[in-house]
Amino acid sequence: MKIITIPCLQDNFAYLLICTKTQQAAVVDPSEATPVISEIERQGVKLTTILNTHHHWDHVDGNQELNAKYADLFIYGHESDRGRIPGQTEFLKCGDEVNFGKQRGTFLHNPGHTSGAVTYVFGKTAFTGDTLFAAGCGRLFEGTPAQMHDSLNVQISGLADDTELYFGHEYTEANLRFALSVESRNAEIQHKLEAVSALCSSGKFSTPTTLAEERLTNPFMRCTSAEILACVKSKEPDHNLEEEEVFRTLRELKNNF
Ligand code: ZN
Numbered sequence: 001m002k003i004i005t006i007p008c009l010q011d012n013f014a015y016l017l018i019c020t021k022t023q024q025a026a027v028v029d030p031s032e033a034t035p036v037i038s039e040i041e042r043q044g045v046k047l048t049t050i051l052n053t054h055h056h057w058d059h060v061d062g063n064q065e066l067n068a069k070y071a072d073l074f075i076y077g078h079e080s081d082r083g084r085i086p087g088q089t090e091f092l093k094c095g096d097e098v099n100f101g102k103q104r105g106t107f108l109h110n111p112g113h114t115s116g117a118v119t120y121v122f123g124k125t126a127f128t129g130d131t132l133f134a135a136g137c138g139r140l141f142e143g144t145p146a147q148m149h150d151s152l153n154v155q156i157s158g159l160a161d162d163t164e165l166y167f168g169h170e171y172t173e174a175n176l177r178f179a180l181s182v183e184s185r186n187a188e189i190q191h192k193l194e195a196v197s198a199l200c201s202s203g204k205f206s207t208p209t210t211l212a213e214e215r216l217t218n219p220f221m222r223c224t225s226a227e228i229l230a231c232v233k234s235k236e237p238d239h240n241l242e243e244e245e246v247f248r249t250l251r252e253l254k255n256n257f
């Protein structure tokens with residue numbers, strides 16, 4: 001499988017996945033159709049499938065135009081997003097497969113950012129939408145801190161360490177600045193911030209990251225780090241330092257960063 005990152009809108013990423021055995025393709029989160037169509041034509045592939053990670057407009061707005069142009073697309077989303085994802089044809093429930101061309105994938109249900117958020121998994125490649133960002137996570141619009149904590153630290157965290165994680169927005173630099181604000185002595189974060197700043201100022205993207213890197217640099221996966229616990233305690237002296245409560249506090253600090 002070949003993966004092409006397609007920048008959309010201000011800071012969104014769509015991804016074109018090409019089955020190199022069949023030249024059939026799937027697109028993850030087409031927020032707009034035009035740049036996706038250009039890439040499909042450049043690659044000379046046949047689009048058969050849309051994979052939506054969740055129902056927000058900046059992840060699904062290209063669905064109808066793509067479906068009108070290419071016809072009869074399989075459009076995947078979580079079963080609970082029925083009525084919220086334009087043109088949805090596949091309603092994912094626990095244990096379902098996700099297929100296009102000769103590629104066979106699975107999904108993780110990751111409530112938190114939205115109730116029907118999913119991560120698509122093809123071998124050691126995963127598409128996390130707005131659940132996990134490099135060094136961050138999505139805002140909690142429809143879920144609780146406990147749900148998002150579980151989505152990141154149990155479900156996504158259950159993938160192999162060398163899994164490549166492709167995320168929904170280029171927020172990495174700002175996320176790393178927040179990460180440093182709660183864990184200033186973390187050298188991995190310092191190094192990654194330097195690398196990502198250089199990358200982004202030369203017009204490149206910070207996607208994908210890896211699960212191993214996130215374990216070292218993502219504060220939302222580091223709720224037991226001694227420095228983060230000390231930081232939380234300094235802001236809320238009565239804090240019980242229970243892991244999900246630390247997660248909740250970090251998310252609130254990020255909202256106000
Ligand atoms: Zn979203």
Ligand code: FE
Binds near residue numbers: 059168169
């Ligand atoms: Fe988004």
